[in-house]
Every structure is written in structure tokens, then in C-alpha cells.
Amino acid sequence: MNSQVLQLNPILIPAINDKLASRYTVHKHFEAADGEAWLRAHGASVDAVITGGHTGIPRAMLEQLPGLKVVAVNGVGTDAVDLAYCRARGLPVTATLGALTEDVADLAIGLLIAACRNLCAGDRFVRDGQWERFPQPSAIPLARRFSGMHVGIVGMGRVGRAVAVRAAAFGCPVSYTDLRAMDDVAHRFVPSLVDLARDSDALVLCAAADKAEGIVDAAVLDALGPRGFLVNVARGRLVNEADLAAALTAGRIAGAGLDVFVDEPRVPLALRQSDRVTLQAHRASATWETRTAMAEMVLDSIAQALAGERPAMSLTT
Ligand code: 8YV
Numbered sequence: 651m652n653s654q655v656l657q658l659n660p661i662l663i664p665a666i667n668d669k670l671a672s673r674y675t676v677h678k679h680f681e682a683a684d685g686e687a688w689l690r691a692h693g694a695s696v697d698a699v700i701t702g703g704h705t706g707i708p709r710a711m712l713e714q715l716p717g718l719k720v721v722a723v724n725g726v727g728t729d730a731v732d733l734a735y736c737r738a739r740g741l742p743v744t745a746t747l748g749a750l751t752e753d754v755a756d757l758a759i760g761l762l763i764a765a766c767r768n769l770c771a772g773d774r775f776v777r778d779g780q781w782e783r784f785p786q787p788s789a790i791p792l793a794r795r796f797s798g799m800h801v802g803i804v805g806m807g808r809v810g811r812a813v814a815v816r817a818a819a820f821g822c823p824v825s826y827t828d829l830r831a832m833d834d835v836a837h838r839f840v841p842s843l844v845d846l847a848r849d850s851d852a853l854v855l856c857a858a859a860d861k862a863e864g865i866v867d868a869a870v871l872d873a874l875g876p877r878g879f880l881v882n883v884a885r886g887r888l889v890n891e892a893d894l895a896a897a898l899t900a901g902r903i904a905g906a907g908l909d910v911f912v913d914e915p916r917v918p919l920a921l922r923q924s925d926r927v928t929l930q931a932h933r934a935s936a937t938w939e940t941r942t943a944m945a946e947m948v949l950d951s952i953a954q955a956l957a958g959e960r961p962a963m964s965l966t967t
Contacts (some may be wrong), residue, residue: 651675653956656715658865659702659724663938666945674698674952682728690715698722702743704885704914705790706730712741712784720964721954722948725935726750726808727885729860732950733966737864744951744962744966746944748808750935755812755820757934758854758883759820761907762801765879766852767793771925792899794877794904797821802850804885805857806835813854826847828857847873852881859885866890871897879905886911895920896928909934 652675660680661667671677679685692915693714701707703725709732712718719857721731721743728745734744768791775790777783778889800818803810803826814824814837824837827846831839831934840846847853847870855866866880866889874880880903891912897903898920911917915934921927935941951961960967 653697654692655698655952656696657700658707659700659705659723661941661945662702662936663942663945665705666949670735670947673949676805695710698912700724700948700952701731703727704730705920709735711830712736712739712766716849720744720952720961722951722955722961723862724944724948727858728965729858729883729885733735737966740967742955742961742967744948744961744963745965746947747963749943749947750940751812753937753940754856755816755931756885756935758809758813758881758907759816759894761881761909761928762852762854763796763884765881765907765926766796768925771930773799777928792951794879796852799851800825800849801827803837804842804846804853804855804883805862806832806837807856807858809883810856811835813856817854829861837928843870844873847871847878848875850874851877852879854961855880855882855884855888857884857888859887864890866894868893872904874903876901876904878903880906881907883909886914891918891921895924898924901926907941920924 655674656677656679657676658679684687694716696715697719699721699724702721704727707721718741720733723745726745726747728743731743733743745853775913777941797820799822801824802824803813806828817824825840825846826837827843843865849915853874887907895918906926909930947963951963954961
């Protein structure tokens with residue numbers, strides 16, 4: 651009998667879906683009319699799970715899959731998987747380490763430039779016919795220069811480092827905070843997030859969320875100040891969204907570029923209504939190149955686990 655793969659999130663690359671279908675019996679849980687009933691009837695025969703980075707898999711579902719040999723996360727964040735439980739069970743949880751670094755860093759800089767230069771408000775101004783109605787230059791407020799801004803990076807992992815390379819190329823002095831200073835990073839380490847925010851024109855969030863929920867709160871935003879910008883390409887949970895909405899509405903920070911939110915796909919109205927915010931639908935890794943590379947890694951991890959090997963990208967075994 652074919653090995654059974656339970657797929658919790660869609661993969662948007664047809665060639666990968668073809669490969670999956672040719673190798674395994676794939677159950678697309680996200681399309682199932684009654685996923686719960688399917689799990690009760692077939693959970694015991696599932697060999698592999700494919701899921702997304704920020705969606706993960708609930709512990710209760712893992713418990714319904716006693717024969718599972720691998721959880722292949724199609725992403726780099728594993729904060730939505732109970733790693734301790736999987737470790738205790740000897741269950742490999744794999745991630746697509748390194749595959750999405752460049753794209754996420756690209757989008758961080760894109761969002762930052764969009765926020766500083768009011769790109770989306772400018773687009774709306776032209777698109778809505780406002781430019782024709784108000785042709786005088788004063789109709790659009792002046793923006794802020796990105797080149798040379800002090801950039802503070804929160805989380806100096808793969809993505810943080812890639813953002814630092816790009817910011818440095820724009821002539822931006824870079825500082826960072828993390829759990830500890832890193833010997834192989836030449837940029838200035840600032841132990842306190844509030845101090846980093848105070849020293850920065852732009853704060854870019856690149857940290858894992860598991861130990862850092864709500865770290866960007868009113869105190870951090872006030873330290874960033876009315877000329878400061880916030881970019882988040884990591885996890886929505888890093889930010890206290892109510893504090894962020896209040897700070898944006900009152901002009902206590904200058905603007906934000908956000909790819910991630912606390913309760914996706916729900917985005918607070920105050921953020922959706924603010925002209926100071928550039929929004930994306932959690933798409934930092936969503937290019938053909940990266941999503942293909944990620945999905946190939948998922949295929950490799952499943953093949954390795956089902957062949958009885960330890961998957962090269964396993965974080966738990
Ligand atoms: C993806 C992510 O959007 O890698 C992650 O942790 O959050 C994103 O790259 C997601 O995993 C796609 O499934």
C-alpha cells in the first residue's frame with residue numbers, strides 16, 4: 651500500500667503536487683468536508699504530515715496519528731508545533747532551513763521602503779484619480795529617506811543577518827538585539843529592546859516567536875518614537891497589536907510595514923484603516939523560486955523519514 655500523507659496546507663507549485671501524488675496517497679485536509687471524521691477513521695494509517703510554518707499542527711491532532719513518521723513543516727518557523735512532545739515521541743519535525751532567507755529579507759526591505767516612502771498611499775492617490783483632482787505637489791506629504799537610516803534588527807538569525815547585509819548596502823548603520831551577542835556578527839549588539847528602539851529609525855522584527863510574545867509593546871513603540879518605523883516579517887505575536895494600532899493612530903510612531911499578524915487572516919480594522927501602514931498577507935516567502943525550493947525540501951524530508959533515515963532537516967531527532 652502507498653504511504654499516506656496528510657497535507658494540512660496547500661502547496662502552490664503544480665510540479666510538486668504531481669510528484670506528491672505520484673509517490674503517495676495524499677489526503678488534502680484543507681479541502682476535506684469533514685476532516686475530523688476522516689482523522690477518526692484513517693488517522694492510524696497516516697505516515698507523514700505536511701504543514702505550514704505559522705499554522706503548524708495541534709498537539710491533539712498529533713495524538714490522533716500514532717503511526718506518524720515525520721511532520722514536514724513547509725516553512726522555517728516551528729513555533730506552532732509542540733517540539734518537546736515530538737522529541738519525546740522520537741518524531742522528526744523538519745523545517746525548510748535556509749530556503750526562504752533571501753526572500754524574507756527582500757520583503758523586509760521592500761516593506762521598509764514602502765513605509766518610509768508612502769508607496770501604497772502614493773499608489774492609491776494615483777489609482778483613485780486624486781492626482782488629477784489635486785495636481786499641486788503639496789497634495790502628497792513629503793516622505794522619509796530610507797538610505798542611511800539607523801536600522802535595529804530584532805533577532806540576528808539567518809533572516810536578521812540577510813536584512814543587515816541589505817541595510818548596510820543602503821548605507822544604514824545596523825544594530826541588533828537577540829538573546830545574546832554573537833561573536834560572528836560585526837554589528838553593534840544592544841541587550842535591551844527598548845534601548846535598541848530608542849537608537850533606531852527603523853526596527854525590523856526577524857525573531858522566532860516562541861520566547862518573545864508581545865515584546866514590542868507601548869514602551870518599545872514610544873522608544874522608537876514619532877519618526878520611527880516598524881517592520882514585521884517574523885510572527886504577529888511578537889507585537890502587542892493593540893499597542894501598535896494605538897501608536898499608529900496617535901502618530902506616536904511614523905509607520906509600519908507588516909507581513910504577519912496575531913490572528914491571521916484577521917487584521918485589526920485600525921491597521922487596515924491606517925494610511926501609515928503597508929500590509930501584506932504573510933507572503934514573505936511566496937515566490938516561485940523559494941516556494942519550489944521549500945517544497946522540494948519537504949519532499950526530501952518525507953522520503954528520508956519513510957525510508958527509515960533521520961531527515962537531514964530534522965529539529966527533534
Ligand atoms: C510561510 C512562514 O508563509 O516559514 C515560515 O515559518 O511563516 C512562512 O514562510 C509558511 O510557512 C508557508 O507555509
